[in-house]
Amino acid sequence: MQYSAEKHFQQLEVWLEMESEAERARMQERRKSRSQANAEARGETLLDLVIADERTGLGGRYLITFVKRNRNLGLPWNRFRVGSPVVVTDEVLESDGGFGIVSRRSATSLEVAFDEQLEGERFRLDLSSDEITRNRQLAALKAIKKSSGRVAQLRDVLLGDREPQFDAIATTEINSAQINPSQFDAVVNVLQRDAIAFALSSQDIAIIHGPPGTGKTTTVAEMIRRAVANGQKILACAPSNTGVDNLLDKLVRKGLRVVRIGHPARVQEELQAYTLDSLVESDPGMAIVAEMMRESTKIARKAGRFTRAKPVLGARGDMRQEARRLREDAKLYERQIIKSVIDKADVICATTNFDPEILGNRHFDSVVIDEACQSTEPGCWPAIMKADRIILAGDHCQLPPTILSTEAAKEGFAISLMERLVALYGSRVTKQLSVQYRMHHQIMKYSSDYFYDGQLIADSTVSSHLLSELIGDVSCSSETDTTLSVTQSAISFVDTAGAGWDEQLEPDGESRFNPEEGAWILKQVSELCRLGIAPSDIAVIGPYAAQVRWIRQRCPFKAVEIDTVDGFQGREKEAILISLVRSNADAEVGFLSDTRRMNVALTRARRKLIIIGDSATLGAHKFYADMIAYFESIGAYQSIWESNHFEA
DSSP: OOOOHHHHHHHHHHHHHHHHHHHHHHHHHHHHTTTOTTTTTTSSEEEEEEEEEEEEOGGGOEEEEEEESSTTOOOOSOOOOTTOEEEEEETTTTEEEEEEEEEEEOSSEEEEEESSOOOOSSEEEEEOOOHHHHHHHHHHHHHHHHOOHHHHHHHHHHTTSSOOOBOGGGGSOOOGGGSOGGGSOTTOOHHHHHHHHHHHTBSSEEEEEOOTTSOHHHHHHHHHHHHHHTTOOEEEEESSHHHHHHHHHHHHHTTOOEEEOSOGGGSOGGGGGGBHHHHHHTSTHHHHHHHHHHHHHHHHHHHHOOOSSOOOTTHHHHHHHHHHHHHHHHHHHHHHHHHHHHHHOSEEEEETTOOHHHHTTOOBSEEEETTGGGSOHHHHHHHHTTBSSEEEEEOTTSOOOOOSOHHHIIIIITSOHHHHHHHHHGGGTEEEOOEESSSOHHHHHHHHHHHSTTOOEEOTTTTTOOGGGGSOOOOOOTTTHHHHHHTTSSEEEEEOTTSOOOOEEOTTSSOEEOHHHHHHHHHHHHHHHHTTOOGGGEEEEOSSHHHHHHHHHHOSOTTSEEEOTGGGTTOOEEEEEEEOOOOOTTOOOGGGGOHHHHHHHHTSEEEEEEEEEOHHHHTTSHHHHHHHHHHHHTTOEEETTTOTTOOO
16 A cells, blocks of 8 residues: 655644644633632542642752642542643632643642742642644654655655565564574563564564563563664653553663653652663762852852952953853763763663654664554654664554544544554564463453454463452351352353443533442442452453542542553453443443453453443443353353342
């Protein structure tokens, strides 16, 4: 398939502008709700906050911890994540107080890093638009159209105008006999080795497709280790800070020299030592830089000070010039230290929206983008421009990129670069991992059949594991017989059809919840805990934010994680409970029709998956009708009328 490069990139630019317009509209709408009681309902705003703590962090940044003014209140459900850009507002003066980055969060507090000190008594926080990122993407799109040399060759491959090339190892069937196992980390299996060898043999583009639980990031990290052993310099990226930190952690454990670039507040605390800021600050040369800056400040203050004696003509100008010279020399010396730190690294880790000035004109032997399907295509091009070879890893059958503009999404903006390339080249550039190390085989099977052509295999270490293996002897009684059996099966689907447990719409019309389903879920959580399952091994997933809020507010076990599908991407728990919420006379499933999101939800559980939903509503959609039929076929289906917890 041939693409017009000019037309292709113009379309991406149009979609970026549509996304900007959608975000600006959302920001304006949010500001209109400044004084409304439901302003926090969407999870993008926190009201009535005060400063609980203030300290200085790396790079002289101010780390401010916010809590509710009523200290007895925790934070409501929200979408604030570590690394999220925010704008702070003084609620008393109704004035903007500047921009910051979320650096830490808990159930009761939010820590935000600011470049300037914050003053005020009562505050509001809003998630902020990220125009800087979009501007970087636009600049990359404009530059890539005019590129020549290696970048132009990669561009042509990615647009289908030039065939991707591989070394000889990729032209024949790769098997374990062709690969020396001693070259690889012992934790990788034969299929992972095949994928690594395939990726390293690529001259242009290779894709590692990693379905749930197949060890995709482990495979990517080992591939990077092998590339470094071959003398390569690597830029390792992911769209999210969490994705970058997961990869960084694995690379550090492999003993590689890694530098993490980006705002330190967006990096996990235990990985701060590997940030560019931290490594530069610990360089002995920075003591000289600090002394030069102090001397510059001292001279500048002296030049501005009036004295009784009239200064020599031109003396003040000379002193100011000397102060400026010292500052410029200090900055030059600091840039040399930064360059030295980066040059010594085997791997640079960064989000795909890294600051291009930090890397300058550097090119890398390989650019690796993990979780590539969670990025829009423009989000990948800044990294691609630094590459001699591109390796994408992810799963296009799970969460797509988050798009605010519904119109742009419908036109194709939600199709990631990796998804487009899989459709364009298929197995010619793709290796799929197929052995998963997370789920009981029954939990795995429906997703395997529906999304992965039945190719997933449950490793013997997880294929038959159950919750019953995590608890000790429990004395059975008529009260515990039924609930104990829950731990001895892998899947339970409870059908609420006919029970009258209808969904409800939040007053602001933003989200849906089902209180009866929520109450039933909470009973199951309590019984699992009573049987001896640790609350920290249990999670509840709700596709709707309103349901998540409803359950979270009422759950007595703080260690039980309760979140939306998006919040559990890449996560796992021993037991997962899912409330599907939708129950209506019109059989409308709403955004449950995005089956890739449900694929994520269905594949988070290791030993037990409990789902509650209304088959009369869900069954109108083929995906859910087939899913319920699968549960029935393995004896995992139960009507709510049969449940010992149903109260008519």
